Structures are given as C-alpha cells and as structure tokens.
Amino acid sequence: MMSEVASSFRILMVSPEVVPFAKTGGLADVVGSLPAALRELGCDVAVAMPLYRGVAAENLAGERIIEDLPVSLGSQVIPAEIWQGTLGGGIPVFFIRRDEFFDRTYLYGTPRGDYFDNAQRFAYFCQAVMALCPALSYRLHVVHCHDWQSGLVPAYLRLMHGGDPFWSETASMFTIHNIAYQGQFAAELFPVTGLPGNFFAVGGMEFWGGINYMKAGIVCADVITTVSPRYSEEIRIPPAGRGLEGVLQTHGHKLHGIINGADYGEWNPETDPLIAARYSAKNLAGKKRCKRDLLTTVGLPAGLMDRPLLGMVSRLADQKGLDLVAALAERLVAEDLGLVILGTGEEKYHLLFSELARRHAENVAVRLGFDNELAHKIEAGADIFLMPSQFEPCGLNQIYSLRYGTVPIVHATGGLYDTVKPFDPNRGEGVGFSFTRYEPEALWEALEAAIGMFHRPSLWQQIMRNGMAMDFSWENSARLYLALYEKAVAARRRPPAR
Numbered sequence: 001m002m003s004e005v006a007s008s009f010r011i012l013m014v015s016p017e018v019v020p021f022a023k024t025g026g027l028a029d030v031v032g033s034l035p036a037a038l039r040e041l042g043c044d045v046a047v048a049m050p051l052y053r054g055v056a057a058e059n060l061a062g063e064r065i066i067e068d069l070p071v072s073l074g075s076q077v078i079p080a081e082i083w084q085g086t087l088g089g090g091i092p093v094f095f096i097r098r099d100e101f102f103d104r105t106y107l108y109g110t111p112r113g114d115y116f117d118n119a120q121r122f123a124y125f126c127q128a129v130m131a132l133c134p135a136l137s138y139r140l141h142v143v144h145c146h147d148w149q150s151g152l153v154p155a156y157l158r159l160m161h162g163g164d165p166f167w168s169e170t171a172s173m174f175t176i177h178n179i180a181y182q183g184q185f186a187a188e189l190f191p192v193t194g195l196p197g198n199f200f201a202v203g204g205m206e207f208w209g210g211i212n213y214m215k216a217g218i219v220c221a222d223v224i225t226t227v228s229p230r231y232s233e234e235i236r237i238p239p240a241g242r243g244l245e246g247v248l249q250t251h252g253h254k255l256h257g258i259i260n261g262a263d264y265g266e267w268n269p270e271t272d273p274l275i276a277a278r279y280s281a282k283n284l285a286g287k288k289r290c291k292r293d294l295l296t297t298v299g300l301p302a303g304l305m306d307r308p309l310l311g312m313v314s315r316l317a318d319q320k321g322l323d324l325v326a327a328l329a330e331r332l333v334a335e336d337l338g339l340v341i342l343g344t345g346e347e348k349y350h351l352l353f354s355e356l357a358r359r360h361a362e363n364v365a366v367r368l369g370f371d372n373e374l375a376h377k378i379e380a381g382a383d384i385f386l387m388p389s390q391f392e393p394c395g396l397n398q399i400y401s402l403r404y405g406t407v408p409i410v411h412a413t414g415g416l417y418d419t420v421k422p423f424d425p426n427r428g429e430g431v432g433f434s435f436t437r438y439e440p441e442a443l444w445e446a447l448e449a450a451i452g453m454f455h456r457p458s459l460w461q462q463i464m465r466n467g468m469a470m471d472f473s474w475e476n477s478a479r480l481y482l483a484l485y486e487k488a489v490a491a492r493r494r495p496p497a498r
C-alpha cells in the first residue's frame with residue numbers, strides 16, 4: 001500500500017533532454033517515460049528542460065507562460081521566457097527559453113566537439129529552474145536532477161536556498177546516467193555558477209584544479225542514483241568511476257542503483273507502427289517480413305535472408321565498443337553475414353564505418369544520422385543485436401532487442417551485465433551472449449557462439465522467446481524511485497542533529 005504522503009508527492013524532473021522533445025541518447029527515453037509511471041503511482045510530476053531549436057521548430061513548446069523571468073548567471077541577470085507544453089497526456093513540461101544559449105543545431109556540441117559555453121548554458125538552465133518554481137508557486141517535495149547538466153540544482157538548493165521557507169520541504173535526487181560526461185570546466189568559470197567561494201574546494205565542486213558540475217550534484221544531493229545496480233558498484237572504483245570514485249565512496253551511503261525501464265508503448269513488436277509487420281513470441285512470422293524489409297530499406301541483398309543479420313544502433317562514441325567492431329570488421333564480413341549500423345557521433349567513426357560500407361557494400365550497410373524509424377526497423381529486422389560497450393551504465397537498446405526477439409551480444413558490464421544473462425543450452429535458460437574481457441578476441445568468441453547457435457533453429461527460437469518474455473516495464477523501477485523519494489523527504493523533515 002502506498003502511504004498518504006507518497007501518493008501526494010510533487011516532483012520536478014530536471015533534464016537536458018526528454019523524448020519527444022530532444023534526444024541524443026537513452027536519458028531522453030528515461031525522462032520521457034518515468035514521469036508517466038510515477039503518475040500512475042499517484043505522484044504529481046512535471047518536467048523542466050531547455051527550449052532548443054528543434055522544440056521550437058516542431059511547435060512542441062506549448063504556450064508562453066512567463067515573458068521575463070529574471071535568472072542569475074554569475075554577476076549578471078539575464079531574463080528567460082518560460083513556455084509550458086505537455087508530455088504523454090497531461091504531464092506539464094516547463095521549457096526554459098533563452099535563444100542565445102539554446103537556439104542551436106545540436107544540444108551540447110557539434111561532431112567536432114563541445115560548444116565553448118556549456119558551463120554558462122547549463123548554469124543558466126539550473127538557475128532558471130530555481131527561479132521558475134517560486135515564480136509559479138510550485139512547491140516541490142523532490143527535485144530530481146539528471147546528469148551533469150542539472151548538477152548545480154542540488155548545490156543551489158543546499159548552499160543558496162537552505163534557509164528559504166519556499167524550499168524548506170524540498171529534497172534533491174541526482175541521477176547519474178553516465179559518469180563519463182561530468183561537465184568539467186576551467187576554474188576561471190567558477191564565478192559563472194554563482195556558488196559561494198568556499199564551494200571551490202576538495203569537498204565541493206573542485207576537481208583537479210577545475211570545476212565539475214556532476215561532482216556538485218553528487219556532493220549536494222540528498223540521494224544519488226544510477227541506472228543499474230551493477231554500475232552503482234562499478235563506479236565506486238577506478239577506472240569506471242572516472243576520477244569520482246573517491247567522492248562516491250565518501251557519499252556511498254546515498255548511492256543506489258535502479259535499472260531503467262522500457263517504454264513498451266513505443267518499443268513492442270506486437271504494436272509497433274514503424275515496422276513492416278507485427279509479431280509476438282507466439283507468432284514469429286512477422287519478424288521474417290521485418291528482416292526482408294530492413295534488407296530492402298538499407299539496400300542489402302535479399303540473399304542475406306538465411307544468413308545472420310547483425311544490427312547496431314548507437315551513439316558513435318568510444319564508450320560503445322566500436323573499436324572492437326572495427327578490429328573485427330574484416331573477419332566479420334568474411335563470415336558471410338550482414339551488418340547494419342545506424343549511428344551518429346564522433347567523426348572518426350563516421351569515416352571508419354562509411355569506408356567499411358563502401359568496401360563491403362554486399363554485406364555492410366551504414367546509416368550515419370539519427371533516425372528513429374530505422375532504429376525500430378533494425379530492432380525488429382536484425383537477428384542479432386551487437387552491443388559490445390566498453391562500459392554501459394544501463395543501456396536501453398539491449399532491453400528493446402530482447403522484446404523484439406533480436407538476440408543481444410554484449411560486453412558483461414554495467415546494465416548489460418544486469419539485463420543479459422548468457423544462454424545455457426543445457427538448461428535452456430538465458431537470453432543472449434556475453435564476454436567479459438574487453439578484447440576483440442573475446443567478442444569474436446561470443447560472435448562465433450551466437451552464429452553457431454543461429455544455425456540451430458529450435459535452440460535459437462528458445463533464446464528469442466526467453467528474451468521476449470522478460471519484462472522491464474517502468475512500474476517496478478518507478479516503485480523503487482518512489483521508495484527513495486520517501487526516504488529523501490523523510491530525511492529532509494527530520495530536525496538536524498545538534
């Protein structure tokens with residue numbers, strides 16, 4: 001039974017990206033679907049994010065509700081507009097509009113590198129959130145911040161609004177979606193944050209002589225979470241902690257791991273309107289049509305219908321294990337199989353994979369760009385989903401693959417370890433293939449095992465069905481968040497120890 005207090009919680013999610021408004025990766029999927037799951041549990045949830053160019057261009061920002069909100073940035077006050085739209089049938093979304101910061105082609109930077117003023121852009125975003133709530137008389141039980149771009153909010157709350165009656169009941173949660181991106185900037189930019197001088201310290205947001213927005217969030221939040229139990233252990237030690245392991249050990253009592261859910265409203269082969277045919281574990285016939293359609297869509301020969309077709313949908317970043325794929329590319333192609341890669345990101349991978357597709361047009365198709373429809377077609381049409389990430393906080397694509405009967409091959413790390421149990425042919429249990437040493441040879445062994453099994457149809461269908469039966473719906477994870485909100489709020493209400 002939900003307690004009285006929990007069922008009336010008011011929560012604001014603060015995130016730099018949210019589906020369907022702006023997305024570079026899984027964070028957007030999470031903040032796009034967790035609010036509805038929390039609402040199902042009785043919470044009152046809203047979301048705050050920047051108003052990027054794409055949001056305005058697609059007319060998704062709703063209506064302007066504040067014309068001129070004074071927002072501090074360092075010693076300046078720069079007004080913001082606030083727009084209000086909705087997410088998934090009724091969840092309010094507050095958009096912070098300041099075109100000089102957010103009216104740009106990309107969210108954080110171009111394929112060549114980060115925007116030069118990200119410290120200013122996201123300090124401004126966080127300050128705008130702090131200004132927005134009182135302006136709307138929107139009192140919160142929990143402000144739930146996601147990734148470094150919102151890391152200053154817990155710091156503002158604790159260090160600058162500690163005695164403010166408006167915020168007296170508000171606890172903060174900070175969720176680490178990826179510790180590889182910390183928001184590190186030069187010390188000279190510390191004044192941009194407007195935080196008190198003594199916070200530039202080892203116990204504050206100082207980091208190797210510079211400043212670190214994620215560290216600010218970790219240090220100041222009442223509760224810290226990350227997106228899988230395994231990753232919550234990994235980041236306490238090097239190298240996964242990326243230099244923040246000591247800080248996470250100090251604040252370890254606040255750190256919890258909650259696995260992401262999947263939005264099966266969007267990612268479900270039984271209902272997906274973006275794929276060529278619908279199918280289910282009971283009737284897999286449609287999956288063949290999806291494979292044929294995928295081959296046609298990306299221009300690969302129909303002769304690959306009875307060969308294993310490998311799919312990848314990925315940010316093209318070092319994290320994703322692309323160096324292993326590159327090292328094995330020639331051997332892979334010699335195996336007489338198909339490979340479809342959809343991704344966008346670092347220029348070096350754009351070059352590498354387009355060159356591979358050029359040399360092996362009969363087997364390899366590469367699409368460089370962001371294409372949601374093709375992502376769905378790959379999930380449905382491929383036989384095997386390749387996700388050899390060097391590290392993976394949670395990973396959503398392998399979770400989607402499982403539901404689509406597309407057998408994942410993963411590096412056993414973080415959320416991949418937690419979600420993909422290797423198949424054991426003797427017991428008929430398990431849902432995919434994995435390897436532990438991060439080396440091309442280890443991936444190769446997993447690939448060979450998978451390809452061998454692909455040619456044993458009854459076992460292969462068993463693996464597919466095992467995966468399709470797994471359930472990562474949001475409800476379970478939302479309950480775990482709710483339990484932590486309760487804990488954070490209770491801690492907030494307890495009078496401080498003398």
Ligand code: ADP
Binds near residue numbers: 313370371397
């Ligand atoms: P990460 O957040 O690290 O990129 P996840 O697996 O958690 O990894 O989430 C990735 C999400 O982004 C998935 O929803 C995936 O389908 C989507 N995605 C990634 N790259 C592309 C792309 N090029 N086109 C379309 N969707 C993509």
Ligand code: GLC
Binds near residue numbers: 030177393396
């Ligand atoms: C990050 C991680 C990914 C995770 C996603 C959503 O982008 O890289 O593993 O699934 O956030 O939490």
